Amino acid sequence: MLDLALRQSGFPVSIYRLCDAYSKPFGLQSVSSADELLENADVLLWGGGGLLVSWPDMLYRAFFPGVSSEFDSLILGSIEKGICLAACSVGGDGALAPRLTPGYKERFTRAAAFMTVRNPQDLAVPGRFGIPAACFPDLMWLAGExxxxxxxxxxxxxxxxxxxxxxxxxxxxxxxxxxxxxxxxxxxxxxxxxxxxxxxxxxxxxxxxxxxxxxxxxxxxxxxxxxxxxxxxxxxxxxxxxxxxxxxxxxxxxxxxxxxxxxxxxxxxxxxxxxxxxxxxxxxxxxxxxxxxxxxxxxxxxxxxxxxxxxxxxxxxxxxxxxxxxxx
The missing domain is CATH 3.40.50.2000 (Glycogen Phosphorylase B;)
Known part of the structure; x- marks a missing residue:
C-alpha cells in the first residue's frame, strides 16, 4: 500500500522482492537484488512491519535464516552510498528495549533521518535517538481506498x-x-x-x-x-x-x-x-x-x-x- 501511495504521489518507487502476482496488477516495479534496489536511489524507505520489535538473536536466526545478514548488508550498503534512510508506519510491541535486536533494526533506526510509527508508544524509540517522528494509525487502514x-x-x-x-x-x-x-x-x-x-x-x-x-x-x-x-x-x-x-x-x-x-x-x-x-x-x-x-x-x-x-x-x-x- 505504501508503494502504491508513493507512486500515486509522483515518487518513483522500486520494491525489494515483491512477487509479480502483487506488483504487476498495480504497475509496481519489483527488484530482486540489493544492488538493483540501491542503484540511483535517493531514499531507502522501510515500510511497515515490526522494525521496532526486538527478537532474541538466536530465535530470530532460527525462524528467519539469512534475513538478518541480508538486511544488514542492505543497510550498510545504503549508508556507504550516502542514501537517506527513513521509515513509514513501523511499529513495536510496547516494550522499550535498551537495544533493538537483531542488530540490523538498531542500525537502521539509529541512521534514520525520520520515521512515522503506528502506535503512540512507538514514539519513544525515535525519541531516544533524537529522530524526527510522528504517529498515525497503521497505513493499512488506507487499503480500502x-x-x-x-x-x-x-x-x-x-x-x-x-x-x-x-x-x-x-x-x-x-x-x-x-x-x-x-x-x-x-x-x-x-x-x-x-x-x-x-x-x-x-x-x-x-x-x-x-x-x-x-x-x-x-x-x-x-x-x-x-x-x-x-x-x-x-x-x-x-x-x-x-x-x-x-x-x-x-x-x-x-x-x-x-x-x-x-x-x-x-x-x-x-x-x-x-x-x-x-x-x-x-x-x-x-x-x-x-x-x-x-x-x-x-x-x-x-x-x-x-x-x-x-x-x-x-x-x-x-x-x-x-x-x-x-x-x-
Missing part, C-alpha cells in the same frame, strides 16, 4: 484461521491443534478455512490445514490481489494471530478475533479499544465456548463493534503527508 470491495457470498458460515505451526511452537501452543480439530468436528455446519497469506507462487503452503481434517476443512493460500480480497470479504469471521490480515478484513466488514497475537498486534488492538478481541493462553476455553456454540457465535457476530474505519483511514493519510514534507 485502493482495494475493491467484493460482494459477500451467500451460504453457510465461513470461518478462517490465519495461524501457523511455527508461531504455535514459539508460543508453546501446539495443544491448539487438537482443540481446533474438536471445534471443526463439533461445528459441521461451518466451513473452516486454514489460511496461508504468503503467495502460492513464492512459497509452499504452510498453514494449519496440513494438520486439521474434515469434510468442512479447506486449505487456502493467497495467490493474487483480486482473489485474496474476495476471499477475505467472503468470510463471516477471521481468527488470526497476525496484524495486517485482520486490518484488511475489518475494512470489508468481517469481524475478527486475535488468537495468541504477537505483541505488536495486541498493542494495536488495545489502542483501538478492542482488547476484548484478544485471546491469550488463559482465554482459550472462552474462545472455544464462543465458537462452538451456534447461539454464542451468532450473537458475537451480530453485536460485533467495528472501529471507526473512516476516521482511521483519514488519520492514516498523515503518514503520507509527513513523508511528502520530508522528501520534498
Amino acid at each position: 485502493w482495494l475493491p470491495s467484493p460482494a459477500r457470498r451467500p451460504g453457510g458460515m465461513r470461518i478462517a484461521f490465519d495461524l501457523y505451526p511455527g508461531a504455535l511452537l514459539r508460543k508453546l501452543a501446539p495443544y491448539l491443534v487438537p482443540v481446533i480439530q474438536q471445534l471443526v468436528n463439533e461445528r459441521r455446519d461451518c466451513q473452516f478455512y486454514f489460511l496461508d497469506s504468503t503467495n502460492a507462487g513464492c512459497k509452499p503452503y504452510r498453514g494449519l490445514g496440513r494438520f486439521i481434517r474434515g469434510a468442512n476443512v479447506v486449505s487456502h493460500q493467497f495467490s493474487d490481489p483480486e482473489s485474496d480480497f474476495q476471499f477475505l470479504a467472503s468470510l463471516d469471521l477471521l481468527v488470526s494471530s497476525r496484524l495486517h490480515t485482520p486490518v484488511i478484513a475489518l475494512q470489508f466488514g468481517v469481524p475478527v478475533v486475535s488468537l495468541l497475537p504477537e505483541g505488536k498486534t495486541s498493542l494495536l488492538l488495545a489502542n483501538l479499544g478492542l482488547d476484548s478481541l484478544t485471546f491469550g493462553h488463559h482465554r482459550i476455553l472462552d474462545l472455544y465456548r464462543l465458537l462452538s456454540g451456534k447461539k454464542s457465535l451468532d450473537a458475537f457476530l451480530r453485536d460485533f463493534r467495528f472501529p471507526d474505519i473512516l476516521s482511521l483511514r483519514a488519520e492514516a493519510a498523515g503518514h503520507l503527508r509527513f513523508l511528502r514534507e520530508h522528501l520534498a
